[in-house]
Amino acid sequence: MELAATIVLNGLTLAALYFIVASGFSLIFGLMRVVNMAHGTLYLVAGYVGYAVFEPLYDQDLWWAWYAGLAAGVLAAAVFGALLQQVLLGWMQGQELRQALVTIGISIIAADQILAIYGGNPRQFFAPDAIFGSTQVPLVGGYPTFRLVQIGVAVAVGLGLWLLLNRTRLGMMIRAGVDDREMLGACGVNVPLVGVAVFALGAALCGLGGVIGSTAQPLAMGQDGRFLLISLVVVIVGGMGSVTGTAVGAVLVGLAEQLGQAMFPTYSVVLTFVMMVAVLALRPQGILGRA
Amino acid sequence: MRRGLAIAAALGLLALPWLLHAVLPANQAGFWMGNILGRALVFGIIAMSLTFLATYGGFVSLAQMMIAGVAGYTLAIFVEGAVPRIVGGAGYALAIPLGVLAATLMGLLVGAIAVRTRDIYLLMITLALSMGVFRFVETNITWFNGYEGIRNVVGPSLWGLDFRNPWVFYHVTLGTAVLLFAAVMYLVRSPFGLVLQGIRDNPRRVSALGYNVALHRIAAFGVAGFIAGCGGVLATIYNIGISPGTIGLGATVNVLIMAVIGGLGHPVGAFLGSLIFTVFDTFAATIYDRDRFNTLIGLVFLVIVLASPDGVLGVGARLRRLLTRRAADK
Numbered sequence: 001m002e003l004a005a006t007i008v009l010n011g012l013t014l015a016a017l018y019f020i021v022a023s024g025f026s027l028i029f030g031l032m033r034v035v036n037m038a039h040g041t042l043y044l045v046a047g048y049v050g051y052a053v054f055e056p057l058y059d060q061d062l063w064w065a066w067y068a069g070l071a072a073g074v075l076a077a078a079v080f081g082a083l084l085q086q087v088l089l090g091w092m093q094g095q096e097l098r099q100a101l102v103t104i105g106i107s108i109i110a111a112d113q114i115l116a117i118y119g120g121n122p123r124q125f126f127a128p129d130a131i132f133g134s135t136q137v138p139l140v141g142g143y144p145t146f147r148l149v150q151i152g153v154a155v156a157v158g159l160g161l162w163l164l165l166n167r168t169r170l171g172m173m174i175r176a177g178v179d180d181r182e183m184l185g186a187c188g189v190n191v192p193l194v195g196v197a198v199f200a201l202g203a204a205l206c207g208l209g210g211v212i213g214s215t216a217q218p219l220a221m222g223q224d225g226r227f228l229l230i231s232l233v234v235v236i237v238g239g240m241g242s243v244t245g246t247a248v249g250a251v252l253v254g255l256a257e258q259l260g261q262a263m264f265p266t267y268s269v270v271l272t273f274v275m276m277v278a279v280l281a282l283r284p285q286g287i288l289g290r291a
Numbered sequence: 292m293r294r295g296l297a298i299a300a301a302l303g304l305l306a307l308p309w310l311l312h313a314v315l316p317a318n319q320a321g322f323w324m325g326n327i328l329g330r331a332l333v334f335g336i337i338a339m340s341l342t343f344l345a346t347y348g349g350f351v352s353l354a355q356m357m358i359a360g361v362a363g364y365t366l367a368i369f370v371e372g373a374v375p376r377i378v379g380g381a382g383y384a385l386a387i388p389l390g391v392l393a394a395t396l397m398g399l400l401v402g403a404i405a406v407r408t409r410d411i412y413l414l415m416i417t418l419a420l421s422m423g424v425f426r427f428v429e430t431n432i433t434w435f436n437g438y439e440g441i442r443n444v445v446g447p448s449l450w451g452l453d454f455r456n457p458w459v460f461y462h463v464t465l466g467t468a469v470l471l472f473a474a475v476m477y478l479v480r481s482p483f484g485l486v487l488q489g490i491r492d493n494p495r496r497v498s499a500l501g502y503n504v505a506l507h508r509i510a511a512f513g514v515a516g517f518i519a520g521c522g523g524v525l526a527t528i529y530n531i532g533i534s535p536g537t538i539g540l541g542a543t544v545n546v547l548i549m550a551v552i553g554g555l556g557h558p559v560g561a562f563l564g565s566l567i568f569t570v571f572d573t574f575a576a577t578i579y580d581r582d583r584f585n586t587l588i589g590l591v592f593l594v595i596v597l598a599s600p601d602g603v604l605g606v607g608a609r610l611r612r613l614l615t616r617r618a619a620d621k
Contacts (some may be wrong), residue, residue: 035411088597096411097351098600101551104544105593112585225540229422232415266430273423277404280416284407 005139007262008255013147015254016154017213018230022238023157023246024205025231028081030241031174031198034089035100036081038107039206040228045080046073046207047219048114051123058126066128066215073211074204081203082196089199090192093181111224122220125211150212154250157205161243174198178241233272237279239289248287301469308458325457327569332464333529335565336471336522338549340515342561345550347479348511349491351414354401356546357421358516359523360428360538362394366524367441367533368434374443374532375436383447390527391520398516402509421543429535440534444527454528464525468562471518475558478514487511548592554602563603567591 025039036042050073057065084106089099126132131149134142165171173194176184185191209227213219230253235241238249256275260268279287307328311320337359344350368377370386381389405416428435435441446454454460478484486507489497498504527533536542545568553564568588575584599605 035415097414098596100411100414101547101596102593104547105589105596108544108548108589109586109593112583112589116583116586225422229419229540232419236415236419266432267427269423269426269430273420273427276419276423280404280408284412 002139002141003262006143007258009137009140009143009147011255011258012251013150013216013254014258015250015252016150017209017216018234018254019154019247019250020150020157020212021206021209021227022231022234022250023161023243024202024209026235026238026241026243026246027161027205028199028202029235031178032085032089032195033094033096034085034103034199035096036084036103036202037100037228038084038103038110039231040224040226041107041110042077042080042203042206043210043213043227044111044114044219044221044224046077046210047214047223048118048123049073049076050207050211051118051125051214051219054125055123063128066125069125070208070211074207077207077210078200078204081206082200084203085196085199090195093195107224107228111221115221120221122218123214124218125215127215146216150216153208153212157208158243158247165243170194170197233276236286237276239286241290242286242288245286245288301465304465304469305462308461321457324461327573328566329457329461329464330529331562331566331569332461332468333522333525334546334549334569335562336464336468336525337519338546338553338561338565339468339471339475339558340518340522341546341550342553342555342558343475343518344511344515345555346557347484347487347491348508349409350405350508350511351410351547351555352401352405352417352512352515353414353543353547354417354421355515355519356543357424357538358394358397358401358519359526360424360533361397362390362520362523363444363527363533363537364390364428364435364441365393366390366527367444370444372443372445373441375441377434377436377441387447387524390524391517394520394523395513395517398519399509399513401516402512405512406505406508418543421538422540425535425538425540428538435535438535440532440536442532444532446528460529467521467525471521472558472562475518483507483510548588550602552592552595552602554604556601556604556608560602560604567603 021039021043024042025036028034028036028039050069053072054065054069057068062068084103088102088106092098092102127146127149131146133145135145135148137143137148163171165175173184173189176187177189177191177194181191184194206227210219213223213227234249234253235246236249237252238247239245252275253272256271257268260271264271283289308320308324311323314320315323337355340358341352341355344352344355366386366389367373369379369381369389370383371379371381373379401417401420404420405413408416429438431437446460448454449459449463452459454463479488486497486502489500489502490504490507494504497507526537530537549564549568550561551564552567553560553562571578571588571591572584575587578587595602599609601608
């Protein structure tokens with residue numbers, strides 16, 4: 001019973017991280033129709049830029065070192081995403097495959113440049129004392145506090161996104177843009193600006209995941225591919241462009257991964273993909289995707 | 292005229308080793324043949340399986356390197372002399388067809404899974420599938436020897452000619468490439484190929500004509516799997532073994548880069564792209580910086596995608612149109 005509870009909690013904390021990263025991917029895809037193959041790269045950019053800010057401050061024992069790193073990482077990812085949309089992707093709107101190829105090119109170059117600047121050694125953030133250590137959880141016992149914080153952040157992100165999209169003027173414009181860009185433009189809305197804002201927001205979410213993920217587990221080259229793949233699987237399972245679908249997908253993938261690792265470690269990867277294939281066969285648009 | 296051109300090109304490639312030998316010092320001629328031309332042909336075959344799907348079916352699949360890897364792993368698992376010995380006991384005459392068969396089946400499976408998806412969805416799903424196989428292979432020790440991979444797949448001896456000899460390898464690879472290329476050109480003019488191109492242009496109309504669209508799509512993936520399998524067997528022999536890295540994200544993207552740089556408009560683009568990629572890969576050290584090959588090839592890729600979506604072939608076609616217009620103006 002205790003083991004089962006631990007596995008489920010592990011799965012949920014992992015799902016929380018996956019949701020934060022994949023929600024940005026899903027947002028950009030759902031609203032801009034861009035498959036951002038550089039999404040994992042945004043994770044790396046946020047991680048390394050955040051680390052560069054965090055490390056000197058941490059060495060001086062400043063309590064806000066981690067928060068500064070977090071802010072820097074999120075900001076770096078947002079700027080990177082906005083530039084990507086403004087400079088490269090904006091003028092090829094509608095050419096989905098070409099946009100995907102462009103982002104693949106960007107991801108190759110960016111990953112290589114990060115490797116050139118920071119080298120191949122893994123890095124890790126250290127969370128501030130307030131959210132470090134362990135907390136007593138019923139049924140499970142002592143559990144790392146930071147992983148519980150992860151769940152809190154994911155819930156906040158989910159709620160925030162839902163409120164933004166459904167309760168604000170910007171959200172209204174974004175949703176209108178999905179259905180009819182021309183009409184939105186004709187209503188006097190600066191559509192390209194909305195596009196840049198969506199891209200910056202999606203990238204910022206990935207950046208948030210980048211710093212939080214790099215606190216829970218090491219930051220190293222290759223994480224870009226891993227998180228791109230996770231984002232793909234999560235939105236394919238959950239349904240592309242739906243916030244709720246992304247949450248469902250993240251929970252399923254996170255739980256499947258932890259269950260698999262506990263029960264049959266060698267084949268745990270397969271479980272995730274069997275799930276994806278099963279969803280594809282029954283509902284190609286994903287569990288909560290629009291047909 | 293085009294057929295004449297193709298035959299002339301094939302004969303030229305056939306004679307190239309002797310030509311190289313006459314021009315370059317002996318060690319450099321061997322280097323060019325084995326490490327550049329041979330390698331470009333091997334990966335050109337794998338890239339051609341992607342180009343075939345993209346050109347005639349409109350599917351950009353990122354699973355082709357993984358499918359090639361299935362052939363390579365099957366070969367390595369069954370062949371005698373591989374280290375570690377996993378099943379062994381089979382000669383190359385049996386293991387090579389087994390590998391190609393496994394890749395064909397994998398191609399059909401990928402086609403069946405992705406059959407209801409198009410465009411970028413297909414791109415995402417094939418990428419996810421190939422990464423799934425990659426991570427499975429990386430963690431499974433019993434069948435794939437995990438991270439280490441399987442070494443010492445040296446290749447057969449044909450009538451006393453050893454595969455490790457670059458001349459032999461080059462000519463076998465060239466022969467395979469030419470045969471596959473000719474088969475693709477023949478296939479796309481056959482009824483099957485025409486239906487496939489009809490599906491690319493308008494699946495609903497083809498379906499209304501009474502053709503089974505899904506079946507044709509799956510079959511096209513099977514054909515592409517066969518091509519990728521041939522490339523995978525050759526690549527495994529070229530690398531003297533196989534490890535998960537050869538089907539990882541980097542390798543998968545590299546094949547896409549080759550196909551896109553060369554041009555997705557015609558199967559010959561795959562070989563052009565593969566040659567350009569290999570030359571850059573080999574001489575990156577002299578061009579930019581030894582460790583920064585990825586930045587270099589990424590930039591080339593980006594420029595091609597931004598400037599000419601049809602790759603080098605598209606640039607060539609555009610130049611040709613420009614020149615003929617000039618000539619007509621005069």
